[in-house]
Amino acid sequence: MTSQFFYLPSDKKVEDEVRIKFTQGRIKLLKDWLQEKIVNKFTENEFTPKIFLNGFGERRKIVSTTIVTDKDCNITKKYNIDYNYYNAVVDEFCANNRCKIDKKDMEYLLMLTFRDNGIEVSPLKGTLNISL
Numbered sequence: 001m002t003s004q005f006f007y008l009p010s011d012k013k014v015e016d017e018v019r020i021k022f023t024q025g026r027i028k029l030l031k032d033w034l035q036e037k038i039v040n041k042f043t044e045n046e047f048t049p050k051i052f053l054n055g056f057g058e059r060r061k062i063v064s065t066t067i068v069t070d071k072d073c074n075i076t077k078k079y080n081i082d083y084n085y086y087n088a089v090v091d092e093f094c095a096n097n098r099c100k101i102d103k104k105d106m107e108y109l110l111m112l113t114f115r116d117n118g119i120e121v122s123p124l125k126g127t128l129n130i131s132l
Helices: 016-043 083-097 103-116
Strands: 050-053 059-061 063-069 075-082 128-131
Touching: 016 063, 016 083, 016 103, 075 083, 083 128, 103 128
Parallel strands: 075 128
Antiparallel strands: 050 059, 063 075
């Protein structure tokens, strides 16, 4: 983690255990937020994952799951998140907590939140996409 949000300021003289608990608490806070705002959207059956009007007046999906196969007939799920919705969630969290979190830290914790729910995703494998 490179964001200062996760660490106690160095001018505070506390034991390492307190620093570790502080960092774990901050990580849990962000993971709970991502669980509520993004990961749960993939599992809620009654939720209509549509927001943000496109040019034709029809609402665009903010999250979607597609099944893809490769040339060897391996079947995988691809989790897609709308970039505008993702940015809105990140900006709302940062505004509420008066912080700035690096994009890589946010993506890493998002992948960990998916993993906590039994879903293995990775942008490198193409199973997690944040796109328009």
